[in-house]
Amino acid sequence: MEPNIETVRELSRRHGNWGRWGPDDERGTLNLVTPEMVVSAAALVRRGKTISMALPYDENGPQTGNLGRFNPIHLMIRDGADAIAGTSLRDFYGGVDKHFRGTDDLIIMPLQSGTQWDAMGHVVFENKIYNGFGAEWVSSKGALKGDVANAANAMVGRGVLLDVPRALGLDWLEPGHAIGADELQRAEEYAGLDVGAGDFVFVRTGAIAAARSAGTWGDYAGGDAPGLGLASVDWIGERDIAALAADTWGLEVRPNETPDVFQPLHIVLIVHMGLWLGEIFDLDPLADDCAEDGVHEFFFCGPPLPFTRAVGSPLNPMAIK
Amino acid sequence: MEPNIETVRELSRRHGNWGRWGPDDERGTLNLVTPEMVVSAAALVRRGKTISMALPYDENGPQTGNLGRFNPIHLMIRDGADAIAGTSLRDFYGGVDKHFRGTDDLIIMPLQSGTQWDAMGHVVFENKIYNGFGAEWVSSKGALKGDVANAANAMVGRGVLLDVPRALGLDWLEPGHAIGADELQRAEEYAGLDVGAGDFVFVRTGAIAAARSAGTWGDYAGGDAPGLGLASVDWIGERDIAALAADTWGLEVRPNETPDVFQPLHIVLIVHMGLWLGEIFDLDPLADDCAEDGVHEFFFCGPPLPFTRAVGSPLNPMAIK
Amino acid sequence: MEPNIETVRELSRRHGNWGRWGPDDERGTLNLVTPEMVVSAAALVRRGKTISMALPYDENGPQTGNLGRFNPIHLMIRDGADAIAGTSLRDFYGGVDKHFRGTDDLIIMPLQSGTQWDAMGHVVFENKIYNGFGAEWVSSKGALKGDVANAANAMVGRGVLLDVPRALGLDWLEPGHAIGADELQRAEEYAGLDVGAGDFVFVRTGAIAAARSAGTWGDYAGGDAPGLGLASVDWIGERDIAALAADTWGLEVRPNETPDVFQPLHIVLIVHMGLWLGEIFDLDPLADDCAEDGVHEFFFCGPPLPFTRAVGSPLNPMAIK
């Protein structure tokens, strides 16, 4: 029988974490990271190599307007041309030449437009967010519960790359490819490690590599995509990981396996499990490095920016090996 | 004799790094961080404690409009109230109930409005930026040279806190207090360590603590402030540090010691030395922790967001002990 | 007995227009303007003088953050300094000099930050907007019912200035001064005309003149203010006017006369009467002209910008005499 909302409910029950860290908890699976894990993870820094997983934030990003998301708009408040033309002195520094000329700038961006963490307040199911808070806590004023600032002091620990296409001998997975527990396990074996409690797990589908190869984002943002399927949920839930990120716009396989449910894993993972999800992580440079040295674990540091009441945040996630 | 533009020129000559890392270099002092330093720094992670140095980004930030800088404006694209009212289904999900309700949001912010790195393109002196690039490389289109994305893969290494007020037995330094080499040295001694090549140095003045104590930002952003003075430049230049950040809006003592030069250290340090400067870093939680355990060094991870052509970036700088 | 929510309900019943122009109507009192009225109004153009009632839209506007409203933020996309520095050619025109240099710019502004019309969707009472549409029609997506674009082809007719302070021999009314029917009648007599059906009525309190005299906006936006009181509602309702605007941020007297109801006239006039309200209209230049020539009626043209789904719009309202 085709999976449907009942499948989603069952998975949500099986892996639900409401109340696990108290009735007021807004940090979800970040509670699983212990100081000892952070110390152990630091020992993974062996070569002193730092690898960013952030896609550049600019007008060449993947957004095409879907769901109201657009690429970042960057504007200068004053610039070097003003210095040359003498206008910054007149307009910003009071007209008396004190030798200094500064430049300033500004960004307008949907917090979901590029590399991003989803906060607990990002998904509502049956008028509730993670830990049972009512959806009314996420209003036009922002997320008074479940905002991204809850992770401001966290997102540090052991990172693990699961390079699914490489484990399968592919360049990338095709849109519609649903990754299940079996393929995650093959990626673990390929990586030569076991994913465990408190890990930060990065699942590569190769979707960004495919876009790079095609020379166009196409419908990367919002369209069909490879990604995690329903058959991956038990694997994820049993491991007690801290966070999960992928190189697609929505982490999940698209089209969804549940014709009656949009983004079912978001409902299970964010709303019920309290798992932090990351999207549009550019995992290609990291994957190349891991393929080269054969080491798929690393020290991870990737906190969101503490945007008060925000349901997501851009970030520069760093793998340090 | 009162210091003036000639003092600035002399310090710039003495500590200039143009050409040191090649004629095309845009990374400045980040070149000083070696992989070995990153590996050594990781060994400083002993307790597994993570401490953010970012001030929350929201309407309660310190900006008052000075230099065109305003506090971040956060807006929801869709929210939980829409879920409750049934409008997100109608307006964003095509009217067919597929159980999922997402929320999205957006930020409008000057990149210099909160905790931030200054990129090389942020300061122009005599129509040039760091490494001699013409100011015309920083136009209305942004910084084609010297943008903040040059640090996207960096900003990781040993962090050192220099808690000047605690070293002097004070709660905070007063506006106008110019920190010189002597006080930096006393802070080093208080910290029980030596600042060296490739270090990320955080100088605390207590200005944010003072604002907190007063219950108001007052003219924190743009007004008089304690900060580094001209007598600190040799100390800074001789140590070959990777980056320098403080808990004030402008890092330097204000009013400036040079009546004829605005922000003279920015000219010496950014334009000529190629040093990355950080501002509005909230060093209080870190300082409290260091005072408690007596350890003033830590693993630092604080990359900017890779905003293409931006002259600065907000970030969530992380101290890991 | 002190007026309260029952007073508001009674006035709403007495002057309610739900259904008057059909169950689908979103234009409210603009339905009262006939083509004949427009033709008659054109005959009021006798001297060929055009007088704007818009306050400049810029950083010197009255907003201070109240209700999330800030002054317009204006930024250049490219400018003349880029032309001089040669950067616009390189960055925007492909590097081949075709002699043309253009400049472009951008605005970020709350639609309620300056001179503005309130649309029908701007006020909700008991989960309904004008004509009984549910409040769910005004979601994060905007006003699917009652948006300002409904007035795109309208807002033309006879304008009448009621200069209350001049009629009373004052420079301006003080905050807290509630204008009632008697003072409106005195202003009519001072103007030497009768307000009638389809008129566009502009009530001057002198609040902007007071701010100009003080040299500061103070708490003009959101604070105490002179304005229309409950005793003006019958006068307004009986005249079947097309629209009503004032020189204050909220049109109504502040503090409100109803301790238990915020902005009671907005509930009566917008939600129930379907009357278009204008705020922060700068009526001083018009008032000076009217005082000089003794003519207080004029041709009015002041359509909103057709922002789809917006609940308000800035505009440049024009009095032509």
Next chain:
Amino acid sequence: MEPNIETVRELSRRHGNWGRWGPDDERGTLNLVTPEMVVSAAALVRRGKTISMALPYDENGPQTGNLGRFNPIHLMIRDGADAIAGTSLRDFYGGVDKHFRGTDDLIIMPLQSGTQWDAMGHVVFENKIYNGFGAEWVSSKGALKGDVANAANAMVGRGVLLDVPRALGLDWLEPGHAIGADELQRAEEYAGLDVGAGDFVFVRTGAIAAARSAGTWGDYAGGDAPGLGLASVDWIGERDIAALAADTWGLEVRPNETPDVFQPLHIVLIVHMGLWLGEIFDLDPLADDCAEDGVHEFFFCGPPLPFTRAVGSPLNPMAIK
């Protein structure tokens, strides 16, 4: 011989107006409108019909990112869903129910993204704008000379529609069609009137009708287009008109007739003649009405919004017949 920059220089000399209205003038051809003209124009209001020429400002506008221009972004600050969910009371009105619920919104838009006036500061030629002001007056701070607010009290007078395709028996002109004096004259004859001093002239090419017919904007914004050609300049210059607007993104024929000059008419008309140009005016409803009643003149009221230091402005231009 193919027209080139010398053609542009010659036309600029022939029709230049620098100094004509004094050395400080920033109003250009708006100086040509006399009060008498406004009075005469009012007599054209015969049927009391009001017709907007503004295209709706929303996400369905014609912009595709060309020149950094995007369609308006409209966001709610608070809305009716917040009223229903009870969150506006909690978040914006202090939690004590005073019966009122308001909605507010915000716009982010390039001022050149839709129906718009170009101000004098919008075009730079050889580092000068209209009347010889240096381009340094239009910096990152905006247009300190030649801003759109100079027209705040103007843009009222006789409007004339020149419906070129109808005059030629066509539905619309094709991209690349250069309108010359002959076709303008045929359109005048079709209209049965003479264009004269101080007129506001609206030239219809049918480009918006073509886009509507195609069901897509295609490359309307920035692509090839019908429009005014070099052969129209003498006709325009000799008539001393007040302003000129068209239904295309750039008013001029595209590709330009001058391979070495981009938008040559902008250089002649704005920079040298000081003529106000309007773009993306939706002339179709007006044209339909004119075709029906045979009257192609009307009262025009179309002031810009007084955005201080802006080089353009959206507006709702109104034809009143």
